[in-house]
Amino acid sequence: xxxxxxxxxxxxxxxxxxxxxxxxxxxxxxxxxxxxxxxxxxxxxxxxxxxxxxxxxxxxxxxxxxxxxxxxxxxxxxxxxxxxxxxxxxxxxxxxxxxxxxxxxxxxxxxxxxxxxxxxxxxxxxxxxxxxxxxxxxxxxxxxxxxxxxxxxxxxxxxxxxxxxxxxxxxxxxxxxxxxxxxxxxxxxxxxxxxxxxxxxxxxxxxxxxxxxxxxxxxxxxxxxxxxxxxxxxxxxxxxxxxxxxxxxxxxxxxxxxxxxxxxxxxxxxxxxxxxxxxxx
Amino acid sequence: xxxxxxxxxxxxxxxxxxxxxxxxxxxxxxxxxxxxxxxxxxxxxxxxxxxxxxxxxxxxxxxxxxxxxxxxxxxxxxxxxxxxxxxxxxxxxxxxxxxxxxxxxxxxxxxxxxxxxxxxxxxxxxxxxxxxxxxxxxxxxxxxxxxxxxxxxxxxxxxxxxxxxxxxxxxxxxxxxxxxxxxxxxxxxxxxxxxxxxxxxxxxxxxxxxxxxxxxxxxxxxxxxxxxxxxxxxxxxxxxxxxxxxxxxxxxxxxxxxxxxxxxxxxxxxxxxxxxxxxxxxxxxxxxxxx
Numbered sequence: 001x002x003x004x005x006x007x008x009x010x011x012x013x014x015x016x017x018x019x020x021x022x023x024x025x026x027x028x029x030x031x032x033x034x035x036x037x038x039x040x041x042x043x044x045x046x047x048x049x050x051x052x053x054x055x056x057x058x059x060x061x062x063x064x065x066x067x068x069x070x071x072x073x074x075x076x077x078x079x080x081x082x083x084x085x086x087x088x089x090x091x092x093x094x095x096x097x098x099x100x101x102x103x104x105x106x107x108x109x110x111x112x113x114x115x116x117x118x119x120x121x122x123x124x125x126x127x128x129x130x131x132x133x134x135x136x137x138x139x140x141x142x143x144x145x146x147x148x149x150x151x152x153x154x155x156x157x158x159x160x161x162x163x164x165x166x167x168x169x170x171x172x173x174x175x176x177x178x179x180x181x182x183x184x185x186x187x188x189x190x191x192x193x194x195x196x197x198x199x200x201x202x203x204x205x206x207x208x209x210x211x212x213x214x215x216x217x218x219x220x221x222x223x224x225x226x227x228x229x230x231x232x233x234x235x236x237x238x239x240x241x242x243x244x245x246x247x248x249x250x251x252x253x254x255x256x257x258x259x260x261x262x263x264x265x266x267x268x269x270x271x272x273x274x275x276x277x278x279x280x281x
Numbered sequence: 282x283x284x285x286x287x288x289x290x291x292x293x294x295x296x297x298x299x300x301x302x303x304x305x306x307x308x309x310x311x312x313x314x315x316x317x318x319x320x321x322x323x324x325x326x327x328x329x330x331x332x333x334x335x336x337x338x339x340x341x342x343x344x345x346x347x348x349x350x351x352x353x354x355x356x357x358x359x360x361x362x363x364x365x366x367x368x369x370x371x372x373x374x375x376x377x378x379x380x381x382x383x384x385x386x387x388x389x390x391x392x393x394x395x396x397x398x399x400x401x402x403x404x405x406x407x408x409x410x411x412x413x414x415x416x417x418x419x420x421x422x423x424x425x426x427x428x429x430x431x432x433x434x435x436x437x438x439x440x441x442x443x444x445x446x447x448x449x450x451x452x453x454x455x456x457x458x459x460x461x462x463x464x465x466x467x468x469x470x471x472x473x474x475x476x477x478x479x480x481x482x483x484x485x486x487x488x489x490x491x492x493x494x495x496x497x498x499x500x501x502x503x504x505x506x507x508x509x510x511x512x513x514x515x516x517x518x519x520x521x522x523x524x525x526x527x528x529x530x531x532x533x534x535x536x537x538x539x540x541x542x543x544x545x546x547x548x549x550x551x552x553x554x555x556x557x558x559x560x561x562x563x564x565x566x567x568x569x570x571x572x
Binding site for chain 1 (some may be wrong): 327558
């Protein structure tokens with residue numbers, strides 16, 4: 001089991017700092033406010049959130065439940081429009097939903113039950129004007145990448161939860177999105193499968209160089225997958241802190257443990273009372 | 282493969298697997314069980330007729346019914362009656378489905394259409410199909426149009442209810458995925474909503490068929506004949522009029538066989554689609570259990 005956890009560690013290459021700082025950000029979230037209407041009035045979940053994501057960067061959004069982190073992802077995907085502020089992707093402001101921001105959801109039911117695994121990946125490509133043969137070849141390639149080549153002809157209901165999430169990841173990656181949006185995709189999986197998929201996702205992103213925005217409530221997931229972590233507070237949430245976690249190392253390292261403790265304090269309700277500098281100089 | 286390296290596992294793996302033991306009746310294949318039961322029932326029926334000396338003008342023996350059935354198919358009276366009934370039924374359900382589709386689109390797109398559908402279905406769905414037959418005869422006269430009206434009315438509501446429910450209960454996540462991959466509104470309906478709602482659509486068609494089937498037979502019994510074309514209901518009523526009791530039974534047997542046939546068609550359709558896709562679980566017993 002220990003070896004499984006080691007595999008999850010950050011073996012991936014680090015993007016050069018210089019490559020991130022040039023040009024305009026791929027995604028910019030500026031003073032975004034999000035909420036929903038209830039009979040009692042407007043319920044603000046995201047109070048005022050701003051951050052930027054550079055190309056090839058892996059950003060984790062973490063926060064307590066109800067802080068609006070999933071709502072924020074849905075807004076970036078274009079499903080809901082903010083009550084305030086602005087979201088722009090590659091220079092376009094408030095873009096409608098589209099495959100340039102492919103989403104992987106938490107629910108296993110995000111696959112088309114009436115299509116085979118292969119067709120679940122190939123069909124979205126055909127929708128986006130790819131020729132049938134080309135789409136099928138590409139779908140096979142991405143299924144191989146996620147280790148599902150053998151299950152191409154099955155229907156989704158014949159797969160385990162972990163396999164379903166792999167198909168969803170393959171489908172999203174095959175669309176070659178500018179930014180991959182993931183909304184707690186491993187949240188419903190058992191601990192071992194979750195750890196394995198985290199490791200695989202890292203390896204795949206190393207190869208595809210896809211920019212990632214990943215929503216989770218798991219600190220370990222954030223540390224294993226992220227370059228930077230956006231820590232949101234309680235609703236109506238603001239950015240508590242933007243933490244660079246590129247250099248925390250393997251889960252058994254001292255730096256990892258320190259960072260883990262720090263994020264945990266930030267996420268706890270009493271976050272403000274803790275003096276971070278005492279731990280981190 | 283690893284039998285040499287781990288002997289403990291090898292011994293367990295090489296042992297024959299125990300099967301749950303099924304004894305007696307349940308061990309037989311389904312088709313044989315039902316054939317045997319049917320044969321027993323027919324045997325009881327024949328025994329009753331032979332031993333009790335029943336009045337042949339009230340009750341026919343299986344033998345006489347079989348003869349009437351074969352004769353009816355030979356001289357073409359039963360096939361003609363069957364064809365008439367099935368033709369009117371298919372046309373009626375077709376009209377019903379079309380109207381239901383229009384209502385469903387209207388109900389999905391507008392709130393007032395939705396309210397209208399709820400109101401109409403709650404009033405008209407509980408109404409037995411034949412109840413509007415007198416009015417239909419008054420409006421359309423003694424012809425096929427009256428029958429079509431009655432069938433259409435009996436089938437619109439179950440289809441409309443089921444299809445709107447199907448559309449309304451589609452998992453929002455799968456709709457979000459559809460929009461995310463860049464589907465247009467039209468393709469979102471045809472490629473995501475329609476297949477996702479298919480289990481409900483099939484249920485609606487099944488209910489429509491069952492309602493329509495009962496309605497048309499009942500209507501034909503009341504309605505009689507238009508021109509030379511009489512359906513199965515008319516065939517039965519006519520045979521009764523001339524006291525040809527075996528023919529009455531033969532008509533009933535035909536209706537039962539057709540019913541089983543249609544159920545089978547729906548069963549195959551479901552197995553090829555929604556069951557295959559895991560959107561509906563297979564009923565435990567083989568053969569449709571429609572109520």
